[in-house]
Each structure stands twice: as structure tokens, then as C-alpha cells.
Amino acid sequence: MKIVEKYKSVSLILRILCGLVIGALLGLFAKDLRIVPQLGTLFVGALKAIAPVLVFVLVISALAQGTSKLDRRFGLVIGLYMLSTLLASIVAIVGSYLFPQTLKLTEAATQAAPTGVGEVLGNLLQNLVQNPLAAVAGGNYIGILFWAVVIGLTAKKIAGDATKAMLKDISDIISKIVSGIIELAPFGILGLVYTNVATNGLSIFTDYGKLLMLLVGAMLVVALVVDPLIAAIVLRRNPYPLVWRCLKNSGLTAFFTRSSAANIPVNMAFCEKLGLDREMYAVSIPLGATINMDGAAVTIAVMTLAAVNTVGIQVPFFTALMLAIIATVAACGSSGVAGGSLLLIPMACSLFGVSADVAMQTVAVGFIIGVVQDSLETAINSSGDVLFAATAEYAQWKKEGKPLPTFLGGTHQTEA
Secondary structure: OOOHHHHOOOOOOHHHHHHHHHHHHEEEEEOOOOHHHHHHHHHHHHHHHHHHHHHHHHHHHHHHHHHOOHHHHHHHHHHHHHHHHHHHHHHHHHHHHOOOOOOOOOOOOOOOOOOHHHHHHHHHHHHOOOOOOHHHOOOOOHHHHHHHHHHHHHHHHHHHHHHHHHHHHHHHHHHHHHHHHHHHHHHHHHHHHHHHHHHHOOOOOHHHHHHHHHHHHHHHHHHHHHHHHHHHHOOOOOHHHHHHHHHHHHHHHHHHOOOOOOOOOHHHHHHHHHHHHHHHHHHHHHHHHHHHOOOHHHHHHHHHHHHHHOOOOOOHHHHHHHHHHHHHHHHHHHOOOOOOOOOHHHHHHHHOOHHHHHHHHHHHHHHHOHHHHHHHHHHHHHHHHHHHHHHHHHHHHHOOOOOOOOHHHHOOOOOO
């Protein structure tokens, strides 16, 4: 127990960085280890297994015991999610025109991809009303969120105090389990980094270096300029202390898990440290893992225009701006798992008459560079979930005259 307490006394971020360095070194100089990759598999598997249960019970418990309705903060969160995703698409389009890319086509990917926006929206609606137990078992977060809200609001009206107390106890138990899993993140990230480095080395940066630079550059502009600007306009404060905290506490783990869904427990725990209203973030964080997809929008737009350039189709800039709307809608329909945005590229390509064969080859290129692209995409998506949830919450605090956290120039003390 003393060893465990000593381990937990060290900053989680420092422990994660140690795991990152050790994993990279082992990946470079000891590529044949068999047990190390299992650490990453077990960590991500545990997060993916517990996250749907956590979201389901947490949302139900929060709404059942809540004393207030989902107020204008919730509407503001949704608006911020959608605005940032749209602006991310525009940034990607502008970048693609300033630095046009072509692709070295490879073998076509074999996964089935949606053929239009209507199919994406149809899939979303079908997922919305999926059997709640099947939604939890399959990690369908839009379905989980829908049924949890329905059950939670119904329980708020008719459930007795004993039932509400039981729901809270169940929520606390699952949250405690999640906290234990997160404490093991350094070992999981060690395994994930080892697998990536041992398998891919540094060759990924040479074959598709320019395309990766455009993707990474556009995502960094969104994360470090666009999203902070939105937060600054809403809060009228320097947003970067909050931005850095979100990137450090949420983006870092999301970078290695490569799954917005798997990072939901991490974001939940961080929101609590930020002092946010549990009733709000219990709904807005899983919602953000579904519709706040800045990185996915960048990927869809950049890869689509690269495919367009490859086949020699000339597209005027203002016509390409239509892609921003398509990419925004498509990104909101992408799944919160590794590579979820790539299968929506063919739908966007069809807007410009790119053949299905070329589009699916573009998807295959996306999977090749996904070790970097998808990691950064997920980090931006997941950290943005917390950023805008906190922005909406703190904006309400300002309106009500409550002090903001000290890192934003207020007097409210938080753990973050």
C-alpha cells in the first residue's frame, strides 16, 4: 500500500510523460517484447468497456437528482461545438488551397462507407432509438445519451428518495472504478507508444510528410487559435490558461487512446476538478464526443481536396466552401473510435465527382497516416469537449456574478 500511495502522490501528468518516454525507448531498441503491447490493449479495452456504463448511470443519476433544468448553458455548449467544427472545416479548406496536396494512391480500403449526408443522418437517428441495453453494450453514445436523458428526467419526476440515492451510489461506484483505471494510464500509454514506435518507426513522416504537415498544421491552428478565440469572445478573458489545462489533462490521454469515446471518463474526472456542474457535464461531455469533431472535420476536408487534386478536378474556392458544411455534418456523424472520420471521406468526395475507387484509396492512405493524424485529431476533439463545456459554464458564472477560477483571473479555487 505504501508503494501505491507513493505512486499516486506523483503527478499523473508526470507519470504519463515517464510512460511515454519509456515506451518510445523500448519501441526503438527492444521491438520484440510481447507483454508490453498488452498494457496498452488492456488500458484502452478497460476504458472502452467502462465508459458506456459510466455515461449511462452518470447522466441518469445527475438528471434524477438535479434541481434545475438544462438551461441556456446547454444550448451554448451545442452552439460552440457546432461553430468550432464549422470553422475547423474552413481552416482546412483554406490550408488546402494555400498548400495543395496530391496523394500517392495505394490499395483501396475495404470498409463500407456511407454514400451521402442523408445516410449519415439516418444512421444517427437509428442509433438514437437503439435498444438502451444494446446501446450500452455496443458503445453507441448517441443512443446511450438519449435513453439516459429520458430515464433520468422521468426518474426525477416519479422516483422516490431511496431510488435516487441508489442511483447516486451506483454512479459513485462506477466513477471510483474509472478513477482506478485512469491511475493506470501511464502503463497503458507506455504500451500504446511502444506499439506505435515499434511498428511504424519514423517512416510515416517521410512517405506522406507534406500531407501530414498540412493536417497537423490545420489541427494546431484550430486548437491553438480558433478554439481559444471562440472561448475568449464568450468569456472576455485570456483563454489560454484553460486551453493548456484541457490539452494537458484531456488531449494527452486522448492522443494515445485515439478514441473520443474511451476518453469520456478522463474528461468527466477533469470537469469535476474544474468545478463544473455535474448535471451539465454529465450530458455535454458524451454529447461532445459525438458532435464536437474539429479534428474529424479537418481530416475530411483536407483528404477530400487532396483526392480532388490527385484526379485533376478544378474546384473554385467558393464552391469548395460547400465542403465546409458537408464536412461539419459528416464529422458530427463520425464514430468516436479510432479512424471513425476516415470512412466519411468518400461521401465528401462524391460532392466533386471523385470516383468511389479513388475515394476508398484515399481512405486507405488515411489509415496509413492514422498513427499520427488520428491521434492528434482525437486529442483536439476531446480537449475541445472540455474547453467548450467549461466555457459555457464559466460564462454563466460571470452572468450570475460568481467568481471565476483563479487561473482565469477570478477567486474561485479549483483542483485543475
